[in-house]
Amino acid sequence: MSFRNSITGIEGTSLNYWRGYQAIYKIENDSLFVNAILDCHSLEYKEEIPKNYIEKVFGDKIKNGKVFVDWYSGNISFPTKRNDNKEIRWDGVFERTFIYETAIKVENGIITQISNEKNYIDLKNGINRLKRDSISDILFNSIKDYKWVKLDKFDCGERYTVEIGRNGKVTDVIMTDYQTADEIEYYWDTKKEYNYCLKSIKKALSKLQFDILKRKGEPIYEKVYIEIWFNEDGTIENWTD
Template sequence: MRKARNVKIWMVSFWVLFCHNAFATAQNPDRLIYKGDTLFIFANPLEELYKNDSIRPKFFAGQAGCITTACWRGYVADWKIENDQLYLTGISSCCFRDDGVRANLKSLFGDKVIDGVVKVDWFSGNIIAPQGKMLHYVHLGYESIYERELEFHFEGGRLSTTKTYDNSKTRESIYSKSPGKLQELIYSSISWDKLADTGEEEIRVFVSFSANENGVVDSVKVLRGQNPDYNLEAIRVVKLIPEWDVFYRHGKHQRTSWMVPVIFSSSNRKKYSK
């Protein structure tokens, strides 16, 4: 599983909301059967076995299994927990529903296959199973936030503990979801009459900000600015954002840093000055 960073720096432009990272899109998850339920999991235990790519076999032995941007590893694995033991039960093509391509576990694991499954002894760590409603979508890996997370901790393939985390306090601001509203708020709040007209020049002040667990923007600073008057005005108007995103992961508030450019220009002055 890719570990989520405690702090991310995202950039809010007034046309597009950027949040790029290593993967091009959210990933097709592996599946886990636990107590009769099929769960989707944010982890890939098979990757622990093949950390060294030189020993990674061709799972589908010449069959035309597909690879997509939503399945970077080239397969989807199936798992089950039985009597607190983790088992690998199958490896399928990313497009199994369409192409029906499945790996032969016997050819991959030999005598380790008993009754059609492989007893896992190579994996130690956590597996997260998201549960409930998705509260925040992230266009990469396994970063999206759900109402709850069921965490399994394994030592050598043996289940040692389970925990449930509540992320239900996560919420998104209308200003992050609608850059146009954020633009309107910031530029209509600027005291244009107190600032000299920039003429044909554009003055750009890049401001970093973050919010507390109540969505209150309580940390604002200039990352790159110019004239102190414009810097202070950029800080002031960003502080006026009435509410911002609140993210919880593993049941804890995750403070996130954002960056927004505040552009002082004649065109913005004409459009937004009162």
């Protein structure tokens, strides 16, 4: 019930209420069920039992007050209760990832596996990724220290999207604002300059090795944005917000 900012809703409502309701799920034996659908502000009076809309939604699919979720296959996770656990990623809306999580694999509503996972692998020579905001600074420092040539001919000051792969290495770099052939042709003097900038950025970041980041126990890739500016004297500035 934590998404309710207030019982009455007068003081404000969390953005997590965008659906207009909250469904309550339970695991019983080896199966996943939904056993309640509640209105966001149904707990105005704590002594009253909130109205359950499950019958209105599922009708005769209800058995013993609950519905078997046979339509769902996928992974569910929640943070493991331990003192050293902490959040390491948030998508800004719903998805939050913690270092330690309990992961549940579901196939057509049947629980096939429950495991305790660690979502961060601290490599011996890996670069720390716990603080996401610091990664763009690390990328910039590698770009700044790169042995740039042809700066008198090409200006590579742009916004870049850097992909850190499942292995912790930089696997791809694209120009955030120029990705289609039409955009490149319209905004860039030559395709040669465009390719030179991308190739140079990739080389500048090619030796970086970051720690491994996971979600629900599985390695994931991550995109990081960086904006750089080249001055006429050859110095480089970090313009990342």
